[in-house]
Amino acid sequence: MDECAEVGVLTFMETYGFSWGNVEYYISRDADLFPAKAIFAVAHQYRSGAPLDSKNSDGTVAREHLASLGFDIVKRGAILLFSKDGHPYEPILQTNSASSRRAYRYKPAGASNRTEDAIETNDLVELARALFIDKLAVRIANGGSAANYLTYPGQKFKGYWLRPDLADALGKESATGIGDDQMLATEKPRTGAPSNIILHGPPGTGKTWRTAREAVRLCDGSVPADRMSLMARYTSLEAEKRIAFVTFHQSMDYENFVEGLRPETEESETGGAGFRLEPRPGIFREICALADQARLAPSKSSNALVDLENHSFWKMGLGAIGTDDDVYEDAIAGGYIVLGWGGDQDWSDARFESAAEVEKVWKEKNREDTSPSNYTQLWPFRAKMKKGDIVIVPFGNSAFRAVAEVTGDYQYVRGEDGHYNHRRSVRWLLKLAEPLPLDTIVEGKFTMRTLYQITESRLNKAALRRLLAAEEPVPTGSLDQFVLIIDEINRANISKVLGELITLIEPDKRLGQPNALEVLLPYSRKPFGVPDNLHIIGTMNTADRSIALLDTALRRRFRFVEVEPEPALLQEAAVRTGIPLMKVLQTLNDRIEYLLDREHRIGHAFFVDCNTRYDVDHAMRDKVIPLLQEYFFEDWSRVAAVLGEQTEPPGSSRRGHFLECRRLKDPTVDGGPDRVSWSVRRDDANGGFAHDAYDRLIGASVPEEGSAALNDDAGQ
Incomplete structure (x- = not known):
């Protein structure tokens, strides 16, 4: 890919003898697209000594192999038009019923929409010229929508993407009027290859926002065009438990992330203070269990008719775990639920619809057994539970x-x-070979009571509906996809957190892949593997720790994507505030990179929501300047240099546009050197910095070493 980027994709394809005729899958890297089949074929020479030619290279094998290595593969038509709301459209092939010819269609100026008036062609250069040069209407559609004759740009479109050879033939740019979101928003084939990605960059570059966009793309294959729709979809996927979020910190360990021993009270309704240590899954094993359940789930098409809105929900234990397993197994096999309370008596008589009657009869006939559960739990099971109600069978207090x-x-x-x-x-709607965490569908834990009604507010119906949803068995790549987001992944000891599982997250070692591996977990003694429909996205603040300091094993298993400051995103904020924020951010970062390094630059997010000059001043005062103090370890002379403060001759004090400095005399009689006291400039009457502060920041240059910059050694 580096060679392709260096020589240009057209030269690359020509050099190695590849045509553009059947190119539709690309490798996506840093918003650039590389033809997958050609890249794979040329890379083949590093394994066999010679590249494959176009005839001997299999496109399907190429993209599946590249996807298994963790590369993002996108499907892209030869001509794409993007509407103003961000949706992709493309010319479509249609069959002429009279001639049986399948071709693209465009119509001459002034022609009707009738098929016989259209011009049919299979020449994409001709079609592109008609659309972009001659401004003729072309038959275009969006996905499965109806096709229409549309012109470009017309009233609908704002940008386009052209296959590089077509752009070259027309003498046009390959893409215009679209951003990275639209470049990658088209169909992503579900190959089943998992992604391990770390988004790294300085603070304030939008890494958290990018994780949300990437998580939705991995789950759905595409990304909504606007931010509000994207976050709504992200929230929905979180509710379905298809996206999980965890923040790493110094105390995170294997027991919290994978599995550990937790105290559990004895399963007895009569009380007692005893407890035992039970292996309990951490967040990683929990989402792996959900993903694996989706991967292995059989067809549940009949469950589509289940009504979750108009019925009650019940917790119903079926025997004690480990001692009454046969009760549960017989109930599963027989299609029933069964209650142990209520004794050896038939309560079918209609008079037992009354709770008072059940209690009365029980106390009359069972004077020696005074346990209230014999009637307080029997009556709801006998009379209150209705047909259509949903029963959840627990596994301990925290799983089902x-x-x-x-x-x-x-x-x-x-x-x-x-x-x-x-x-x-x-009717059993869901039977799990491996119990799932209870908080997937019910908030909190269950109590020891065998039977009780679950309040509506505790239920996560979105997640339960997904588990019960109708779905036919489909190839692995089309199953529900899951994403685990690990924020601040570099703040924990990765080797300590993942342990032996570091090997299992490799794409080709996942369950469902050819080289799938499992390990025996140390506490539960159960075999465990990572399913291939689980993707991992990490974020890393490079100001906290350099990539170079990361565990080598982690670096080999993740693809690192840099998220840089983007001054261009401040264009609207600059208009609102009247401050040249794009230039301000670029100037600050140039100076930081010169004085420190590029990993400590400042992101655009510090200013992107500013609406007034006052907002910008407070962002500088409360966020940017304190961050600079931390970066330079209270070396105020360097903070001043970044802010473009003009220096004064030794021996003077001054008030700058962002900072103030004054000389401090030695209060003793020793005659020591003067010292400099720095502080952030106090608010003016209008609540901000000097009126020309940002103009002066942009115009100032970094003081050279040895200049008259005011520093802590001045005057010595």
């Missing part, structure tokens, strides 16, 4: 293992030993 819909009324069926005699028929 099955979900059912009640389909029948109360039945008395005597158990083998006289226990578990009370049943209701159900």
Whole structure:
């Protein structure tokens, strides 16, 4: 790809004998697109000694192999037009019913929309010339929408993308009027290849925003055009538990991230102070379990009819874990739920619709057993639970293992030993081989009580609906995709947090990939692998730690994408505030890079939401200048240099446009040298810095070493 970028894609394709005729898949890198088949074929020489030619290179093999290595592959038509709301359109092939010819269509000026008046062609250069040079109407559509004759730019379009050979033939730019979001917003084929990405850059460059956009793209294959729609979709995916977010810190460890031992109270409704240590999954294992469940889930098409809005939800235990496993297994096999409370008595009679009657009869016939659960739990199971209600079967207090819909009324069926005699028929909607964390669908933990109604406010119906959604078995690449976002990934000890799992996150070692691996977890003693429909996005503030200091094993397993300050994004804020913010940011960063390094530059996010001069002043006072103090370890002379403060001859004090400095005399009789006291300039009457502060910042230059800059050694 470096060679392709250096010589140009047209020269690259010509040099290695590749035609543009069937190019539709590209590698996306830093908003540039490289033809996937050609890149793969040329790279083949490093394995076999000679590149593949166009005849011997398989495009499908090429893109699948590249995707398995973690590259982003996008599908791109030869001609794309982008509407003002960001949606992609393209000319479409249509079949002429009279001639059976399949071709693109455009119409001469003044012609009608009838097929017989259209000009048909399979020559993309001719079609592009008609659209962009001759300004004729071309048959265009957006996805599955109806096709229409449209012109460019007309009233609808703001930008376009042309395949490089077409752009060259027309003498036009390959793309114009679109940003990176639109460049990458077209279809991304679901290859099943997982992504491990780290977005790194200085503070304030929008890394968190980029993670949201990337997470939605990985889940959906495309990104909404506007920010509000994007964040709404991101929130929806979070609610469905398809996106999880965690922030790393110095105390993060394997036990919190993967799995560890947690105290659990004994499963007894009669109380007791005992507890035991149980292995409990961390956030990584939890989202892996959700992704794996989606990957292995069988068809559940009948679940589409389940109504989650007009019925009650119940927690219903089916035997104690480890001692009554047969109760649960028999219930799953028999299509019922069963209650142990209520004794060996048939409660089918209509009079037991009354809770008072159930309590009365129980106390009359069972004077020795005074446990209230025999009637307080039996009656809801007998009378309050209705057909259509949803039952969630727990696995301990913090996980669940099955979900059912009640389909029948109360039945008395005597158990083998006289226990578990009370049943209701159900339709099992979800049966999990590996329990999922309870907070996937219910907020908080379950109590020890066998049966009780779950309040509506605790339910996450979006996540439950996804688990129960209708879906036919499909190839791995089309399954629900999941994303784990790790903010500040460089602030934890990665080797300590991931342990032996560092190998499992490699794309080709994922479950569902040819070289899939599993390890035995140390606490639960269960085999564990990372599914290939889970993507990992990390963010890294380079001002905190350089990439060079990261664990080498981590660096090899992630693709690093730099997120740089973008002064151009401040154009609107500059208009609102009347301050040349683009030049201000560029000047600040040039000086920081000169005096320190590029990893400590300042991002555009510090100013992008400013609406007035007052907002800019406060961003400088409360955010930018304190950050500079931290960068330069309170070396105020360098802070002053970055802010473009003009220096004064030794022995004087002055008030600058951002800073103030004054001389401090030695208060002792020792005759020590003067010292300099720096401070941020106090607010003027209008609440800001000097009226020409930003103009002077832009016009000032970095003082050269040895100049008369005011520093802590001046006057010595």
